[in-house]
Amino acid sequence: MAVRRAIQGIDGPDPLSQLLGDAQYIADDGLATAAYLSLALGKPLLLEGAPGVGKTEAAKAIASVLGRELVRLQCYEGIDAAASMYEWNFPRQMLAIRQAGDDYVNLYDDRFLIARPILQALEAPRDRVLLIDEIDRADHEFEAFLLEFLSDFTLSIPERGTVRAEEPPVVILTSNRTRELHEALRRRCIYHWIGYPSPELEQRIVMMRASTVAEDTARRVVAAVNALRAEPLAKPPGVAETVEWAEAATLLNRGGGSWPRAFARAIGVVLKDQDDLDYIAPRIDALLSESAA
Ligand SMILES: Nc1ncnc2c1ncn2[C@@H]1O[C@H](COP(=O)(O)OP(=O)(O)O)[C@@H](O)[C@H]1O
Ligand SMILES: [Mg+2]
Structure with missing residues (x-):
């Protein structure tokens, strides 16, 4: 042929x-x-x-x-x-x-x-x-x-x-x-x-696309995003949101702090639907600490 x-x-x-x-x-x-x-x-x-x-x-x-x-x-x-x-x-x-x-x-x-x-x-x-x-x-x-x-x-x-x-x-x-x-x-x-990427693959995407994100942050953000995707959301986060969340949390966490707190503060880059935000707000701490484990 x-x-x-x-x-x-x-x-x-x-x-x-x-x-x-x-x-x-x-x-x-x-x-x-x-x-x-x-x-x-x-x-x-x-x-x-x-x-x-x-x-x-x-x-x-x-x-x-x-x-x-x-x-x-x-x-x-x-x-x-x-x-x-x-x-x-x-x-x-x-x-x-x-x-x-x-x-x-x-x-x-x-x-x-x-x-x-x-x-x-x-x-x-x-x-x-x-x-x-x-x-x-x-x-x-x-x-x-x-x-x-x-x-x-x-x-x-x-x-x-x-x-x-x-x-x-x-x-x-x-x-x-x-x-x-x-x-x-x-x-x-x-x-x-095309499904959501596997955690391993998404971590590589974050490392490739985000400007300054540590490998450990990439791992955490991917775990957190996957936890969010398991929730019944109207607009589950895509890969671009994972990349941005990693970048935003890195910025907020400059000079040290706690990752769950940085991720929670930057939630607006990953969820962009009011109902989704309302639904996640009371669950965010549990969700982040589970995915950090
Ligand atoms: N496999 C991948 N490799 C590299 N970057 C990716 C990959 N998948 C998604 N992305 C990132 O996610 C962003 C959103 O992807 P996009 O192609 O716009 O999604 P879709 O068209 O499926 O809605 C892209 O701009 C890119 O930064
Ligand atoms: Mg498209």
Whole structure:
């Protein structure tokens, strides 16, 4: 089987994992394998998981490893073709008509075409990685449209004809799973669920991402965050919150003090929901002393 261009020189999940590490992203074996297969087989990678587990960051790291520009399509309710594919620059078209007087103006010239992420990826599939972020926020119609795009990587522009990618672009989709995605969409992709990292892995992430945090602090903060995640919270902390909590507690604890106290004081960087804060407040001391044990 021919090796896809994107993966040339990367011999398997382990080397890919190494390269991702160089790009400041720690991938476990499951993610490295899914990403490798997606690149090698030329199929889109679908990453699903709770907010803050590192989905968007994984896409950035993969683009960086491939030496390609990341083109990000952030999905939202009501996102449509104009925002995702292309748009005609109406004000510029009007201006051109006015300036031309009686002369002919080609209103569908390149200079009036605004390429949005999907068209950008199609135009230069070898230089770009397309990230379709938080697809679960878009509605079903948009998902159906995406499915079509992902099956043939063409885009029809009525005034211009069909744009076809020279080769299938590298595409990464993410979902926070606020709703189920269509079976058909999932079938088209290599699927990987990203869970919260293991304590060992999250500790490495903290050491890598936080500016000045001692190893012991990283261990404590990871234990405390895991204790919080075991509570019935509306917004459980993601990895970014772990990193920030470690940094904040380190700041507050400068000159010595007690770690449980520093963590408790910095709770606002890790819980950002009033109900969650109210729920945790009376439990925080017990929770921190248990996780310190
Ligand atoms: N495996 C990882 N390696 C390095 N940093 C990570 C990892 N997972 C998460 N992070 C950190 O957590 C932050 C949040 O991750 P993000 O990709 O925005 O989450 P998601 O897109 O899943 O909501 C990132 O900016 C990064 O600092
Ligand atoms: Mg994200």
